[in-house]
Amino acid sequence: MQVVTTIAGSDSGGGAGIQADLKTFQELKVFGTTVITALTAQNTRGVSGVLPIEAAFVKQQLQALLDDFSISAVKTGMLFSSAIIHTIAQIIADTNIPLIVDPVMIAKGGESLLQQEAIDAIIHYLLPIATIVTPNIPEAETLTGKKINTIADIKKAADHLLATGVHCAIIKGGHLADATNATDYVFFKNGQAFSMQTPRIATKNTHGTGCTFSAALTAFVGRGLTIKEAIIEAKKFIQLAITHDLALGHGHGPTNHFAYQNDKKSCEVTIYES
Numbered sequence: 001m002q003v004v005t006t007i008a009g010s011d012s013g014g015g016a017g018i019q020a021d022l023k024t025f026q027e028l029k030v031f032g033t034t035v036i037t038a039l040t041a042q043n044t045r046g047v048s049g050v051l052p053i054e055a056a057f058v059k060q061q062l063q064a065l066l067d068d069f070s071i072s073a074v075k076t077g078m079l080f081s082s083a084i085i086h087t088i089a090q091i092i093a094d095t096n097i098p099l100i101v102d103p104v105m106i107a108k109g110g111e112s113l114l115q116q117e118a119i120d121a122i123i124h125y126l127l128p129i130a131t132i133v134t135p136n137i138p139e140a141e142t143l144t145g146k147k148i149n150t151i152a153d154i155k156k157a158a159d160h161l162l163a164t165g166v167h168c169a170i171i172k173g174g175h176l177a178d179a180t181n182a183t184d185y186v187f188f189k190n191g192q193a194f195s196m197q198t199p200r201i202a203t204k205n206t207h208g209t210g211c212t213f214s215a216a217l218t219a220f221v222g223r224g225l226t227i228k229e230a231i232i233e234a235k236k237f238i239q240l241a242i243t244h245d246l247a248l249g250h251g252h253g254p255t256n257h258f259a260y261q262n263d264k265k266s267c268e269v270t271i272y273e274s
């Protein structure tokens with residue numbers, strides 16, 4: 001069994017963060033290990049508190065894993081501070097483990113999960129050693145300092161991100177104003193690119209979509225799929241999780257991490273090569 005690691009924040013509400021990652025890993029039959037960067041007091045209605053973990057203890061957690069396990073992929077989610085980012089970047093840079101960076105910045109309710117001063121650290125320390133980065137549109141705008149309104153803007157943002165050294169940039173279209181489809185745009189450093197499209201599901205239960213997508217991607221990379229195969233399979237995982245959403249809580253409910261195993265043959269992703 002492959003071992004994968006998530007470096008992220010805890011979501012007490014169970015739909016995002018470390019909890020979404022572990023549920024996804026379990027469903028995809030990889031052994032999940034964790035480095036917790038922050039605790040959040042959170043439910044489907046929002047985040048009411050954040051308690052960051054000291055960078056030195058984040059380091060101790062990651063070092064404990066590396067000292068024992070052979071880890072086949074790592075993902076990052078909520079990292080909170082530049083001190084935490086510097087610490088993990090320094091350690092991961094000395095390994096050959098594929099790194100998937102989900103640059104989590106803001107929770108659905110608008111609460112900050114990353115300090116403003118930490119954005120530069122993601123760009124200068126984490127992206128140069130990353131295999132894949134998975135921003136949504138607002139995150140891509142923040143990382144590149146440019147507004148995204150058109151497909152040409154998405155391509156420019158991806159070029160900007162790829163210039164940091166990251167091998168592959170996936171710009172997720174969950175926030176695009178397209179009522180029919182959910183389209184994600186994938187760009188590789190070697191110039192290859194494709195987009196992938198699924199029907200947009202009309203639901204408010206999308207808490208943790210970004211975490212779940214990047215966790216599935218990490219599991220598939222850890223299992224040895226090619227990066228392109230892993231991206232497409234992760235898109236299926238999130239599509240099914242949103243299709244069979246869970247109306248739990250009173251706000252933005254979670255996605256359904258069980259759905260992929262029950263239904264994976266039924267999900268089609270349309271690929272446009274470019």
Ligand SMILES: Nc1ncnc2c1ncn2[C@@H]1O[C@H](COP(=O)(O)OP(=O)(O)OP(=O)(O)O)[C@@H](O)[C@H]1O
Nearest residue numbers: 136172173174175182183200201206208209210213
């Ligand atoms: N309503 C939807 N129907 C189908 N797919 C969706 C929907 N919303 C988001 N997605 C897909 O979910 C994945 C996560 O994308 P999204 O842009 O929502 O990420 P995110 O913004 O990081 O997540 P969150 O909004 O939960 O923070 C992408 O593959 C996106 O296309």
Ligand SMILES: Cc1ncc(COP(=O)(O)O)c(N)n1
Nearest residue numbers: 009010016017208209210211
């Ligand atoms: C601890 C934690 N991490 C991440 C998110 C963002 O969630 P999403 O996956 O929806 O972008 C969250 N709300 N809480």
